[in-house]
Amino acid sequence: MNERVLVKQLQSAPDGPVSVSGWVETVRDQKKVQFVILRDETGAVQLVNPATRELGDDADAAREAALALTETISALATGTFLTVTGELKHDERVKLGGVEIKVGALEIAAAANPETPIAADSSADKRMxxxxxxxxxxxxxxxxxxxxxxxxxxxxxxxxxxxxxxxxxxxxxxxxxxxxxxxxxxxxxxxxxxxxxxxxxxxxxxxxxxxxxxxxxxxxxxxxxxxxxxxxxxxxxxxxxxxxxxxxxxxxxxxxxxxxxxxxxxxxxxxxxxxxxxxxxxxxxxxxxxxxxxxxxxxxxxxxxxxxxxxxxxxxxxxxxxxxxxxxxxxxxxxxxxxxxxxxxxxxxxxxxxxxxxxxxxxxxxxxxxxxxxxxxxxxxxxxxxxxxxxxxxxxxxxxxxxxxxxxxxxxxxxxxxxxxxxxxxxxxxxxxxxxxxxxxxxxxxx
Amino acid sequence: MNERVLVKQLQSAPDGPVSVSGWVETVRDQKKVQFVILRDETGAVQLVNPATRELGDDADAAREAALALTETISALATGTFLTVTGELKHDERVKLGGVEIKVGALEIAAAANPETPIAADSSADKRMxxxxxxxxxxxxxxxxxxxxxxxxxxxxxxxxxxxxxxxxxxxxxxxxxxxxxxxxxxxxxxxxxxxxxxxxxxxxxxxxxxxxxxxxxxxxxxxxxxxxxxxxxxxxxxxxxxxxxxxxxxxxxxxxxxxxxxxxxxxxxxxxxxxxxxxxxxxxxxxxxxxxxxxxxxxxxxxxxxxxxxxxxxxxxxxxxxxxxxxxxxxxxxxxxxxxxxxxxxxxxxxxxxxxxxxxxxxxxxxxxxxxxxxxxxxxxxxxxxxxxxxxxxxxxxxxxxxxxxxxxxxxxxxxxxxxxxxxxxxxxxxxxxxxxxxxxxxxxxx
Known part of the structure; x- marks a missing residue:
């Protein structure tokens, strides 16, 4: 519990290893790179992962892990709660708070059912x-x-x-x-x-x-x-x-x-x-x-x-x-x-x-x-x-x-x-x- | 409302006119002098009144008022809520906080039924x-x-x-x-x-x-x-x-x-x-x-x-x-x-x-x-x-x-x-x- 960093603390944290917990707000699963917006009770942060789409000829344990991570991220449903450990990097080009986290490992606490029953524009009764x-x-x-x-x-x-x-x-x-x-x-x-x-x-x-x-x-x-x-x-x-x-x-x-x-x-x-x-x-x-x-x-x-x-x-x-x-x-x-x-x-x-x-x-x-x-x-x-x-x-x-x-x-x-x-x-x-x-x-x- | 002084403030208040509100805890109705213990949410204070038991030969308005006040105090039931205005006096012989108030006027907010249904030693159920x-x-x-x-x-x-x-x-x-x-x-x-x-x-x-x-x-x-x-x-x-x-x-x-x-x-x-x-x-x-x-x-x-x-x-x-x-x-x-x-x-x-x-x-x-x-x-x-x-x-x-x-x-x-x-x-x-x-x-x- 002690290692967890809140999203609002990231801006003032130094570049380097970091662990953040929250839920998936969006996944942008591009061919070469994957982006996840992770939200916690204090804010949202962008996670980034260079996609590994196939093992290729030079397959080894590291490459297998990279492929598995890519597939895990591709399969992430909105609302899934997870803890990510990775490398924090300050980059003023990142609109969301000027920081991003390069994903090292990702631990899912509980995966969400991918069919979210409501959206922000659902009726008040449905949202209730x-x-x-x-x-x-x-x-x-x-x-x-x-x-x-x-x-x-x-x-x-x-x-x-x-x-x-x-x-x-x-x-x-x-x-x-x-x-x-x-x-x-x-x-x-x-x-x-x-x-x-x-x-x-x-x-x-x-x-x-x-x-x-x-x-x-x-x-x-x-x-x-x-x-x-x-x-x-x-x-x-x-x-x-x-x-x-x-x-x-x-x-x-x-x-x-x-x-x-x-x-x-x-x-x-x-x-x-x-x-x-x-x-x-x-x-x-x-x-x-x-x-x-x-x-x-x-x-x-x-x-x-x-x-x-x-x-x-x-x-x-x-x-x-x-x-x-x-x-x-x-x-x-x-x-x-x-x-x-x-x-x-x-x-x-x-x-x-x-x-x-x-x-x-x-x-x-x-x-x-x-x-x-x-x-x-x-x-x-x-x-x-x-x-x-x-x-x-x-x-x-x-x-x-x-x-x-x-x-x-x-x-x-x-x-x-x-x-x-x-x-x-x-x-x-x-x-x-x-x-x-x-x-x-x-x-x-x-x- | 503004003039009211809390009992806990009396010790540090100067001698002189004062107004206190609370309820009657006890009345000691002696022949020559009357004592009332008045409690509010912050403490208790002794009120004192030299008794006037009869009009006597030199009856005047002041003496009539004094007789009325004495009779009012004699009739005070425990629990009666009242406001007293009078003269605050510091006197270290007074056990209760070293102060007492000489009663000037006494205004009853609501008189208590004199038959209090419980005492401190009543059964828990009765007290409830x-x-x-x-x-x-x-x-x-x-x-x-x-x-x-x-x-x-x-x-x-x-x-x-x-x-x-x-x-x-x-x-x-x-x-x-x-x-x-x-x-x-x-x-x-x-x-x-x-x-x-x-x-x-x-x-x-x-x-x-x-x-x-x-x-x-x-x-x-x-x-x-x-x-x-x-x-x-x-x-x-x-x-x-x-x-x-x-x-x-x-x-x-x-x-x-x-x-x-x-x-x-x-x-x-x-x-x-x-x-x-x-x-x-x-x-x-x-x-x-x-x-x-x-x-x-x-x-x-x-x-x-x-x-x-x-x-x-x-x-x-x-x-x-x-x-x-x-x-x-x-x-x-x-x-x-x-x-x-x-x-x-x-x-x-x-x-x-x-x-x-x-x-x-x-x-x-x-x-x-x-x-x-x-x-x-x-x-x-x-x-x-x-x-x-x-x-x-x-x-x-x-x-x-x-x-x-x-x-x-x-x-x-x-x-x-x-x-x-x-x-x-x-x-x-x-x-x-x-x-x-x-x-x-x-x-x-x-x-």
Whole structure:
């Protein structure tokens, strides 16, 4: 294992013996010379081998070996994983990194079936069937390196500020958010368990437990029959919750700082490569992000000639796009907090402003798509019970949650953010399917 | 929000006006003076208030306010969350940090029900019923700060070495490990979905996708009816998988370095507090960890007078304790890799040594408890199919997994490690229930 050199290290390595491991991307099998493009997780390098096509009259062991090597290379299927040892040579005429490796020996780890079932231009569904091959593409690999950097930056921001990381349970005795879109399963002792639709209740529990500030990045589950580019039945949810806030503004301020920090980390580490492979700039957002109350947002949309057809007073996707265009034109910003939602279109646990009666909550739009709902939560149990009843919820079913607030509670709030939506929008992709390792939807449960 | 001072900041704050938020731990309501111990996520501080028990003859607004404050404090229930503003005074006679706050005003965020349902000495089951109160204990809070530091160190180690973070799906069309201990649920279109018992197949998928080195920390699910101190139906699994290894030794070397790094981080940040509250040293393990082949381990156990009653040739929990005692006596080490397991007691995907026929795998014991299984995986599909058949598995059911290896694959291996087991053993706790935020077991699905 120790001798292996990564492709990205080759440029600065001296000419001479070298060993590289990766998979075959292409083979160019010319009569007199063979070229193989070998890719590993860090890049691609050209292997070269002068072809020996026949033993000839002066056959000897060396010539036999050369013939065998030529035949091995001719037979290499795309995707075959191998280790090559050979001579590294710097040559500025070689377009691929200015180096090539003259093949000495070649050891196949596992040969690929020569009939690759997909190509780069296969349909998204077909590519998902063969996701493990699809992910070998350089841009797909980059997506998950961006994901890694983004998440590590989020966690680093929080940890530097003394947040506690929690792992809330995904198996619950009752729904976490609503009775709709719920996966149920048979548990022990004839109990029904439900998969957590969000960590909402349990991250609030950390506040009454006195944890102060917490975060979690974990799967959440929605039995959502939608087929849009933004919905999945299983998704990675980024959650934070903090105590002793005055309003949702404290949550929004934390979130914009957090995102600025994490986008900066991505821009620094991957900006150039994202530009090259996705043709988009990773823009580090300035803070504060613009804030627009919902009522005002609806007016703006209307003044732009679009009438939101919804009757509940919320924005629809086209309305969100209109607002994003307005914010881009007016503030040159990709993000906007929409605030002051009416309680009718928010969860029962959102706190309401005493004067306006509107919720102390926001949605965060990124390039016109909602990526977050944030709010101050109602921590006064009597008010909470009333708000639940008003929504037609039976407080008895919520008892385990309401109990949290019966033994003392701090004012608190937080947000939940969909990881795949952020990545999709950051990279200018058209669907969360493209930025999810293995997408799960109504008709997609495998591989 | 900005004015709030954390308790840990009080010692270095100047005498004068201050505002602190937290919950009531105790009230000492003496005739002439009242003391409240207020705790926040960083510590506890003493509040003091000279009692005003009656208005007296010279009643005025100030005296009325003083009487009201005294009555408010007298009525404070343990657990009530409040903000106090007052005068900070350094006084070395105050045992609790050498500071106290003379109460000016006191604002209750949410009052606790005065009948606290649990005490520190309540049964574990009762405490789990009221986990959100139980977690307010200082040592419980510390557990999750240790968890946070431990996990962040793991991820930092990996990210500094270019690992990619993946989120593998927890909903699967087929079992991830075995048909036993499997949670099933109804999915869309009459399909049955299963909850992932481990990310095993999907972290291997990242290897054939050319990701090189990956990690994931995420929930895993086992419909395991056991009631031991080490089992749960949902647990946090720490997983890593790497390519181009020569054997399981490369995995073991990564894991021991990783653990040394993470234990060092915990010892540095929390060592003193762990010593104070758990009376244990966080020992940073030296590397390499001792390695003992299983056959030799059985001999050692036997020579210590214990005959493992199992017939399958594996160690049992008592055998593991005996080995741990031996390793502690012989090497002064808390960790030991047990290696060279017979294929009969390992998963079908463990690679076998060509000479010995034994698997290229290990278990890692920490203080006598298994925390990890690691292995090189079989990446040659024909061998993999044979090994599956040998175990009585139907290759057709495994087809989506076997496909991974039909289009090229690198040699690879990895490990899975139970987070709660590591924390339990690190802190000398008796059960994973104590170190899990909300434990899930056969009879435990709430809160």
């Amino acid at each position: 069937d063969w996701r493990f091959i699809d992910l070998r593409q350089r841009r797909n690999n980059l997506i998950f390196r961006v994901q890694t950097t983004f998440e590590h930056a989020l966690r680093t921001y929080w940890i530097e500020r003394d947040y506690i990381e929690v792992h809330t349970p995904k198996l619950m005795a009752s729904p976490s958010e609503s009775n709709a879109e719920l996966f149920a399963l048979e548990y022990f002792n004839d109990q029904t368990a439900y998969l957590a639709q969000s960590p909402q209740f349990f991250k609030q529990m950390a506040q009454v437990a006195g944890f102060g500030k917490i975060f979690e990045i974990a799967p959440a589950f929605r039995a959502d029959p939608s087929f849009t580019s933004r919905h999945a039945t299983e998704f990675t949810s980024i959650d934070a919750e903090i105590s002793w806030i005055d309003s949702h503004e404290d949550v929004a301020r934390m979130q914009e700082e957090l995102l600025q920090f994490a986008f900066q980390a991505v821009a620094d580490k991957h900006g150039a490569e994202v530009k090259e492979l996705f043709d988009v700039e990773v823009q580090v957002p300035s803070i504060p992000f613009p804030r627009i109350p919902l009522a005002e947002a609806l007016e703006i949309v209307k003044s732009r000639g679009y009438e939101v057809p919804r009757t509940d007073g919320d924005l629809d996707p086209e309305g969100e796009r209109q607002i994003a265009a307005y914010v881009q034109e007016t503030y040159g910003h990709q993000f906007v907090f929409i605030t002051d939602y009416h309680p009718a279109i928010r969860a029962f646990y959102h706190m309401r402003d005493e004067e306006t009666g509107l919720t102390k909550s926001y949605d965060l739009l990124f390039n016109g798509v909602e990526i977050t709902t944030g709010a101050q939560r109602e921590h006064r149990v009597d008010v909470l019970v009333e708000q639940a009843k008003e929504k037609g919820l039976d407080p008895e079913h919520l008892d385990f949650y309401l109990d949290f607030f019966r033994f003392g509670a701090p004012p608190h709030g937080g947000f939940g953010m969909g990881l795949a939506r952020v990545l999709m929008l950051m990279l200018g992709e058209s669907s969360i399917r493209e930025v999810t390792y293995l997408f799960r939807g109504p008709t997609r449960l495998a591989p | 019923d009221w986990r959100f109160i139980d977690l307010r204990q200082r040592r419980n809070n510390l557990i999750f700060r240790v968890q946070t530091t431990f996990e962040h160190a793991l991820r930092t180690y990996w990210i500094e070495r270019d690992y990619i973070e993946v989120h593998t799906p927890k909903l699967m069309a087929s079992p991830s490990e075995s048909n036993a201990e499997l949670f099933a649920l109804e999915y869309f279109n009459d399909q049955t979905a299963y909850l992932a018992q481990s990310p095993q197949f999907f972290k291997q998928m990242a290897q054939v996708a050319g990701f090189g080195k990956i990690f994931e920390i995420a929930p895993a699910f086992r419909a395991d009816p056991s009631f031991t101190s080490r089992h749960a139906t949902e647990f946090t699994s720490i997983d890593a998988e790497i390519s181009w290894i020569d054997s399981h030794e490369d995995v073991a070397r990564m894991q021991e370095e990783l653990l040394q790094f993470a234990f060092q981080a915990v010892a540095d940040k929390h060592g003193a507090e762990v010593k104070e509250l758990f009376d244990v040293e966080v020992q940073v393990p030296s590397i390499p960890f001792p390695r003992i082949p299983l056959a030799e381990a059985l001999e050692i156990v036997k020579s210590r007078g214990y005959e493992v009653p199992r017939t399958d040739g594996d160690l049992d929990p008592e055998g593991e304790r005996q080995i741990a005692a031996y390793v502690q006596e012989t090497y002064g080490h808390q960790f030991v890799f047990i290696t060279d397991y017979h294929p009969a007691i390992r998963a079908f995907y463990h690679m076998r040594d060509e000479e010995t026929g034994l698997t290229k795998s290990y278990d890692l014991l920490f203080n006598g408890v298994e925390i990890t299984t690691g292995a090189q995986r079989e990446h040659r599909v024909d061998v993999l199919v044979e090994q599956a058949k040998e175990k009585g598995l139907d290759p057709e059911h495994l087809d989506f997994y076997l496909d991974f290896f039909r289009f090229g694959a690198p040699p690879h291996g990895g490990f899975g490690m139970g987070l709660a087991r590591v924390l339990m053993l690190m802190l000398g706790e008796s059960s994973i229930r104590e170190v899990t935020y909300l434990f899930r077991g056969p009879t435990r699905l709430a809160p």
